Amino acid sequence: MVLAESGWGERVEAWLSKQIRIFQDIFPARRASIRDLLNQSRPFVETRGGGRHYFSKRDLEEAALKLPPELLEAPIFPIVFARGEVEDLYIVRGEEAAAAFARLSDLRGLDRLPTGEFYTYKSLVLHFLSRYPSLGIITG
Numbered sequence: 001m002v003l004a005e006s007g008w009g010e011r012v013e014a015w016l017s018k019q020i021r022i023f024q025d026i027f028p029a030r031r032a033s034i035r036d037l038l039n040q041s042r043p044f045v046e047t048r049g050g051g052r053h054y055f056s057k058r059d060l061e062e063a064a065l066k067l068p069p070e071l072l073e074a075p076i077f078p079i080v081f082a083r084g085e086v087e088d089l090y091i092v093r094g095e096e097a098a099a100a101f102a103r104l105s106d107l108r109g110l111d112r113l114p115t116g117e118f119y120t121y122k123s124l125v126l127h128f129l130s131r132y133p134s135l136g137i138i139t140g
Helices: 002-006 008-026 034-038 057-066 096-103 122-131
Strands: 044-046 050-056 079-083 089-092 118-121 136-140
Touching: 034 057, 034 096, 057 096, 079 096, 089 096, 089 122, 096 118, 096 122, 118 122
Parallel strands: 079 136
Antiparallel strands: 044 050, 079 089, 089 118
16 A cells, blocks of 8 residues: 555654644643642642643732632642634633633633533633733643
């Protein structure tokens, strides 16, 4: 077969492996609360690939001033924004993460998809990341 002879399958497999490594390098192995992160001299969480996602103290301090006490204790950072199936739609997983995103973005709240997941739009995610660059990541 021509595809097998061309090495196409091996190239696809190499590309997929690289994509998985990239995903693991950015996706947090766990998320942390603002209180926990502010107690670190150089705030970070480990990624699934063994790296670190660092947080800006300034971002954390600004967010801490805007969030209610119960969200300061919630392990939600970095907020993970996953691309939805509809263009320009992003999923925010978890009620506390959605509430924190909404509060920090000066929104009243986020709507839900029929699946129950919270969602927002690309423009709002980009605006959030321009204000708090270290507090979120985009996947997918």
